[in-house]
Amino acid sequence: MSTTDDDIFWELVETFINNANDACDNADPGIVSAALMNAAARFNAYAVAQSSLDKNEFAEDVEGTTNYLTGRYRDFLKEHMEDYRDNYTTLIGNRELPEE
Numbered sequence: 001m002s003t004t005d006d007d008i009f010w011e012l013v014e015t016f017i018n019n020a021n022d023a024c025d026n027a028d029p030g031i032v033s034a035a036l037m038n039a040a041a042r043f044n045a046y047a048v049a050q051s052s053l054d055k056n057e058f059a060e061d062v063e064g065t066t067n068y069l070t071g072r073y074r075d076f077l078k079e080h081m082e083d084y085r086d087n088y089t090t091l092i093g094n095r096e097l098p099e100e
Contacts, residue, residue: 044069 016036023032048065052058084091 020032020036023035027035048061049058052061
């Protein structure tokens with residue numbers, strides 16, 4: 001059985017999520033989230049620069065690529081926020097408000 005790009009994609013997603021979850025053992029999830037976003041942004045800039053033919057092509061692609069990537073992030077985030085909204089109790093648990 002051969003590994004497809006889709007298989008590789010989901011394996012990487014799970015690896016990154018597991019690493020982030022592990023990092024939450026020693027850091028606030030908000031810090032982990034910010035670090036993960038920064039790392040993703042840095043790697044995306046590298047991937048676009050690396051795939052460009054030259055500096056001029058890269059410079060010409062900055063605005064369009066930035067718009068594309070932020071749009072994709074928004075799509076992914078919205079999908080996952082809806083999943084957590086619909087499955088909050090299953091994914092997070094049943095939290096009770098503290099009594100006053």
